[in-house]
Amino acid sequence: MNHDNQNHSDEVVLHHELFVLDANLRELLPDDGPMTIKKMVTELLEILKMERLGPLELYQATDVRAPGFSFIQPITTSHISGHYFEKPGKHPHLHFDIYSCKIFSWRDVIPLLDRYLCLHTWSANCITRSTDTDRSYCELRGEGREILEEVCLAKTARVAVVI
Numbered sequence: 001m002n003h004d005n006q007n008h009s010d011e012v013v014l015h016h017e018l019f020v021l022d023a024n025l026r027e028l029l030p031d032d033g034p035m036t037i038k039k040m041v042t043e044l045l046e047i048l049k050m051e052r053l054g055p056l057e058l059y060q061a062t063d064v065r066a067p068g069f070s071f072i073q074p075i076t077t078s079h080i081s082g083h084y085f086e087k088p089g090k091h092p093h094l095h096f097d098i099y100s101c102k103i104f105s106w107r108d109v110i111p112l113l114d115r116y117l118c119l120h121t122w123s124a125n126c127i128t129r130s131t132d133t134d135r136s137y138c139e140l141r142g143e144g145r146e147i148l149e150e151v152c153l154a155k156t157a158r159v160a161v162v163i
Contacts, residue, residue, distance in 0.1 A: 014130065015101055015130040016128070017101075017103060017127075018097070018125075018126065018127040018129075019097060019098045019106045019124065020124060020125045021094070021096045021109075021113070021124040022094075022096075022122065022123055022124070023094045023096070023113070023117070023119050023120065023121070023122035024091035024093060025092045025094060025118055025119060026091070026120045027118050029117070036116055037056075037058065037116075039116070040112065040116040041073050041080060043112060044080065047108050048102075049102075049104075050102060052075060053075050053076050056071060056073045057071060057073075058071045059071070065087070066085040066087050068085030068092075069084055071083075077101045078100045078101060079098075080096075080097070081097055082094060082095060082097070083096075094113075094119075096113065110124075110145055111145045114144050119142075119143070119145065120143065120144070121141075121143050123141045124142075125137065126138040136152065137152065138151065138152040
């Protein structure tokens with residue numbers, strides 16, 4: 001666990017951030033798509049100030065009906081993973097998630113994903129949970145790097161922002 005998330009008492013505070021995004025992409029990744037993912041993940045780690053726990057792993061899809069690949073980047077605070085696949089006659093897709101006990105801003109993630117992958121329409125969820133605070137939850141919808149709708153809920157307050 002990252003020390004940034006611990007309080008100064010003897011009590012251990014567990015804090016987790018989960019960001020899950022499902023997106024249609026505007027275009028297919030080039031033939032060197034895994035290299036694009038490698039560059040994207042490297043920059044994402046820099047932006048979020050996260051550290052690798054091991055090498056980025058890429059696995060080619062075995063189902064010829066939806067060619068693509070899956071990837072996982074272990075980080076010292078958990079993982080970053082994704083599944084890219086293409087379905088003939090439809091937009092290519094990305095399912096992407098970050099799970100970390102290090103606090104991060106999902107708002108930093110979307111522009112980077114758009115720059116590398118050309119996001120089309122997407123939806124996402126961000127869940128923050130901790131042993132010393134209530135869980136919070138945001139549901140997001142957007143296109144490209146634009147956030148079109150944001151609905152956030154917490155036990156103590158309910159806030160809905162529609163952009």
